[in-house]
Structure formats: C-alpha cells, structure tokens
Amino acid sequence: MTTPAEVIDLAQRLIRCPSRAGIDDYGPVLGVLEDWLTGRALPFRRLHDGRGDAVGLLIEVAGGRPGPWWALNACVDTAPYGDEAAWSFPPPCGEVVDGWLRGRGAADSKLAAAMFCGIAAELHGRADDLSGGLAVLLDADEHTGVFGGARAYLADAEAVRPAGVLIGYPGLDEVVVGGRGLWRATIAVHAASGHSGSRRAAAGAVSRAAHLVRLLEEAELPGAEGEFPLAPKLTVTSCHGGQGFSVVPDLCELGVDIRTTPGFDARAAGRLVRAAADELDVRVPAPRPTTIRPVASWPPYRLSDDRQPAAALLEAAATEGLAVRPKTAGPSNIGNLLAGEGIPATAGFGVRYAGLHGVDERACLEDLPAVHAVYRRAVLGLLGSS
Known part of the structure; x- marks a missing residue:
C-alpha cells in the first residue's frame, strides 16, 4: 500500500x-x-x-x-x-x-x-x-x-x-x-452610429445594452422546488462596447451567465433572455434586432x-x-x-x-x-x- x-x-x-x-x-x-x-x-x-x-x-x-x-x-x-x-x-x-x-x-x-x-x-x-x-x-x-x-x-x-x-x-x-447547470450567451446589442455631439443622435448601443441589463436583472426567476435545493441565478458578467468619446457606438456585447435547475433549464433560460431582448427592441428601437449567441450549456x-x-x-x-x-x-x-x-x-x-x-x-x-x-x-x- x-x-x-x-x-x-x-x-x-x-x-x-x-x-x-x-x-x-x-x-x-x-x-x-x-x-x-x-x-x-x-x-x-x-x-x-x-x-x-x-x-x-x-x-x-x-x-x-x-x-x-x-x-x-x-x-x-x-x-x-x-x-x-x-x-x-x-x-x-x-x-x-x-x-x-x-x-x-x-x-x-x-x-x-x-x-x-x-x-x-x-x-x-x-x-x-x-x-x-x-x-x-x-x-x-x-x-x-x-x-x-x-x-x-x-x-x-x-x-x-x-x-x-x-x-x-x-x-x-x-x-x-x-x-446547478449553466447556460451562457453573448448578446449583441445594436444601434445607429453617429457623432456624440449631434442633436439627432439616438440612443447608442451601450445605452441600449444598459437598458437590457436592467430588464435581465429585473426578470423573475423561480425559487427552489422539489428535491433540488437551489434556485436559478442570472448574472450579467461582461459588457464591451464603444471607443473614445466622439462616436455613438453601434455595437455593445453583453455576457450573460444563468445557473439552471431542473425546474428552470437551458430552454427556459434562453426564452427569458430572448423575451428581454425582444422587449428592448420594442421599447428602444434600433436598425438591427438584438441577437443572442449561446456559447455553453450544461444540465443541472x-x-x-x-x-x-x-x-x-x-x-x-x-x-x-x-x-x-x-x-x-x-x-x-x-x-x-x-x-x-x-x-x-x-x-x-x-x-x-x-x-x-x-x-x-x-x-x-x-x-x-x-x-x-x-x-x-x-x-x-x-x-x-x-
């Protein structure tokens, strides 16, 4: 031995x-x-x-x-x-x-x-x-x-x-x-580019992304249920967009990590994020719709x-x-x-x-x-x- x-x-x-x-x-x-x-x-x-x-x-x-x-x-x-x-x-x-x-x-x-x-x-x-x-x-x-x-x-x-x-x-x-499992995605938030000093400049991609962050963090998630003792959790883990000060950014990318459970699985996570993105596009329109690219998914x-x-x-x-x-x-x-x-x-x-x-x-x-x-x-x- x-x-x-x-x-x-x-x-x-x-x-x-x-x-x-x-x-x-x-x-x-x-x-x-x-x-x-x-x-x-x-x-x-x-x-x-x-x-x-x-x-x-x-x-x-x-x-x-x-x-x-x-x-x-x-x-x-x-x-x-x-x-x-x-x-x-x-x-x-x-x-x-x-x-x-x-x-x-x-x-x-x-x-x-x-x-x-x-x-x-x-x-x-x-x-x-x-x-x-x-x-x-x-x-x-x-x-x-x-x-x-x-x-x-x-x-x-x-x-x-x-x-x-x-x-x-x-x-x-x-x-x-x-x-808990996980579902991770990169979300591309778009906007029309322009000069930051223009009187006609609309909301930029970073501003739209900030709005989306609020929608995601305010979304209701279920609690723990059944024999699985933990509840799901959503975290916005990254935000990248813009350059300098004089340009209204036309793209901002968010990283989202959702910890999943048997009662809130990867499909439910994807639907929640898609619903928040659709709501953003209605409330704060942009030339291109918000796109979601899943990057990883494991089951609980x-x-x-x-x-x-x-x-x-x-x-x-x-x-x-x-x-x-x-x-x-x-x-x-x-x-x-x-x-x-x-x-x-x-x-x-x-x-x-x-x-x-x-x-x-x-x-x-x-x-x-x-x-x-x-x-x-x-x-x-x-x-x-x-």
Missing part, C-alpha cells in the same frame, strides 16, 4: 512543477506523474485533444472478473497565482508547515491526484480480485473550463466508459452529489443518496467515523459535463483547505489518512472487493 509519506512527496513534486491553466506547458507536470507511475509498473497513457495537445493522463487497472468500471478524477492543472506579492510563501513551494501542504494546487487538486495514484498502485497489485476495473483520470485542462482531459477520456474509443466517477475536489464535511444534476457512486462514498465516510452530508453545489463542476453524458458523479470530498484559487493556497495533511481510507473503501466496495 502506498504510504501517506509517498502521497505527500508526489504531491509536493507536482506543486513544484507549475501547471497554470493557459500559462504553463502541461508536459512537465504530466512527466512527474509518468515517472512515478513507471516506477510502479502502472499502465497509463496520455490523452490528447483534437489539436494533438496533451490534456491529461489516464491510468487503467483492469480487474480479473467482469463488471462495471469506475473512475477517480482529479485535475493537475491549476488556477493562476494572481498577485504573487500578496502570498506569504512562493506559490510553487510545495512545503509542509504546521501540518499544511502549501502551494498552488495543494488543495485543487494535486494532493487528490497523488492520493488517487496511490490507490491505483495498490489496486494494480491485487487486480485479480477486482470486478470490472478502475480508471484514474488526471485532467490537465480543467481550470480552463474546457475540461479537455475529461472530454478526451469520454471520446477515447479504447477506454471503457465508466459507470460513475468520483472527483477529488477538497472539503471534509460534504460529499457533493449535484450542482443531483444524485440521490442511495445512487452510486454517491452511496459508496457516503457509506465509506460514515464507516470511517466522519460526519459528512450530501450537498448540491451552486457553481457547476465537471460533474455537470458527466451528467450530460449520462454518467453519475460525486464532485467533492477531500481534505480541509484554505486559499483555493486565492492567496496562500494550502491543504490540511491531518485529514489525509481518513480521506484516503474513505476513497479506498468506496472504490473497493464498487469493485466488489474489501
């Missing part, structure tokens, strides 16, 4: 290899993992996107008996550092101080990636006793929001499609069993407590003496992508943490033995072993 010291050592090496999404080359951090896995004779391969870029690593441990496959998932790319001067230690330090592992990626999610590698190494040594198989997906394209590793895994003709996925986001008190999801793999993780946590509760997350996560593919997923249970995506990110190593034991117990149960 891989020891906690070995897991921590691998996590430190991963943190000391910067892998900021969209900034750093992912090759080196994947190389750290490949060296570790090669030293333990574990089968693995790189995953690539449509352009041929490496976006993840896939470990596959086939059991000796037939059965469904299950997957563990953790990302090995990270958020950017932000203002490095605000950190009290170097972001890629990987040090352990007072029981906390420090550095960008310690919490999200290089410690989980190292832990999952350890579980894969143990199971590889006893594969004949397992039913089905275990895949460990180490996504190197998660923080971009593209989830390139997960998409490449699902598109890989050689990979066995998993019956469920356990995602190693941190947090000791909760098992995330669901999340929620697993019942007795559905796998949520049941296995909740039961394992209780057996290990941890008081955890199922949670539906407000933000979307990779579980939404999997839900769209019909694959159930948990999306969070791990060690306590601080500074995630912020300053002085760190993970509590005191929690590691218990968290490791929970995932180990859950996976062995799913694979028909103990």
Whole structure:
C-alpha cells in the first residue's frame, strides 16, 4: 500500500512543477506523474485533444472478473497565482508547515491526484480480485473550463466508459452529489452610429445594452422546488462596447451567465433572455434586432443518496467515523459535463483547505489518512472487493 509519506512527496513534486491553466506547458507536470507511475509498473497513457495537445493522463487497472468500471478524477492543472506579492510563501513551494501542504494546487487538486495514484498502485497489485476495473483520470485542462482531459477520456474509443466517477475536489464535511447547470450567451446589442455631439443622435448601443441589463436583472426567476435545493441565478458578467468619446457606438456585447435547475433549464433560460431582448427592441428601437449567441450549456444534476457512486462514498465516510452530508453545489463542476453524458458523479470530498484559487493556497495533511481510507473503501466496495 502506498504510504501517506509517498502521497505527500508526489504531491509536493507536482506543486513544484507549475501547471497554470493557459500559462504553463502541461508536459512537465504530466512527466512527474509518468515517472512515478513507471516506477510502479502502472499502465497509463496520455490523452490528447483534437489539436494533438496533451490534456491529461489516464491510468487503467483492469480487474480479473467482469463488471462495471469506475473512475477517480482529479485535475493537475491549476488556477493562476494572481498577485504573487500578496502570498506569504512562493506559490510553487510545495512545503509542509504546521501540518499544511502549501502551494498552488495543494488543495485543487494535486494532493487528490497523488492520493488517487496511490490507490491505483495498490489496486494494480491485487487486480485479480477486482470486478470490472478502475480508471484514474488526471485532467490537465480543467481550470480552463474546457475540461479537455475529461472530454478526451469520454471520446477515447479504447477506454471503457465508466459507470460513475468520483472527483477529488477538497472539503471534509460534504460529499457533493449535484450542482446547478449553466447556460451562457453573448448578446449583441445594436444601434445607429453617429457623432456624440449631434442633436439627432439616438440612443447608442451601450445605452441600449444598459437598458437590457436592467430588464435581465429585473426578470423573475423561480425559487427552489422539489428535491433540488437551489434556485436559478442570472448574472450579467461582461459588457464591451464603444471607443473614445466622439462616436455613438453601434455595437455593445453583453455576457450573460444563468445557473439552471431542473425546474428552470437551458430552454427556459434562453426564452427569458430572448423575451428581454425582444422587449428592448420594442421599447428602444434600433436598425438591427438584438441577437443572442449561446456559447455553453450544461444540465443541472443531483444524485440521490442511495445512487452510486454517491452511496459508496457516503457509506465509506460514515464507516470511517466522519460526519459528512450530501450537498448540491451552486457553481457547476465537471460533474455537470458527466451528467450530460449520462454518467453519475460525486464532485467533492477531500481534505480541509484554505486559499483555493486565492492567496496562500494550502491543504490540511491531518485529514489525509481518513480521506484516503474513505476513497479506498468506496472504490473497493464498487469493485466488489474489501
């Protein structure tokens, strides 16, 4: 069995290899993992996107008996550092101080990636006793929001499609069993251009867009209903238009993010935005109608407590003496992508943490033995072993 010291050592090496999404080359951090896995004779391969870029690593441990496959998932790319001067230690330090592992990626999610590698190494040594198989997906394209590793895994003709996925986001008190979905769009608001000093100048595109923002933010959204505990939410996230001071702008683009629920899905979100745009065009006419371009959509999801793999993780946590509760997350996560593919997923249970995506990110190593034991117990149960 891989020891906690070995897991921590691998996590430190991963943190000391910067892998900021969209900034750093992912090759080196994947190389750290490949060296570790090669030293333990574990089968693995790189995953690539449509352009041929490496976006993840896939470990596959086939059991000796037939059965469904299950997957563990953790990302090995990270958020950017932000203002490095605000950190009290170097972001890629990987040090352990007072029981906390420090550095960008310690919490999200290089410690989980190292832990999952350890579980894969143990199971590889006893594969004949397992039913089905275990895949460990180490996504190197998660923080971009593209989830390139997960998409490449699902598109890989050689990979066995998993019956469920356990995602190693941190947090000791909760098992995330669901999340709101999302519907995102870019809205192009038009107007007639002209000189800002003209007596005949009509409302410009920025002014019309401001009116549309008010219409969107005043639109009524339903509350939480049924077994899904969260209500939908609409946010105008960007506004771009105009140049200088002397020209009435003829185009202004808005970004809109709507978090969806089973009672207010992507179609309802699109209808709400379309109705607001139509109302704008009636109230404040322009030469061209307002256009809406959807850019992303994921469904909401929620697993019942007795559905796998949520049941296995909740039961394992209780057996290990941890008081955890199922949670539906407000933000979307990779579980939404999997839900769209019909694959159930948990999306969070791990060690306590601080500074995630912020300053002085760190993970509590005191929690590691218990968290490791929970995932180990859950996976062995799913694979028909103990």
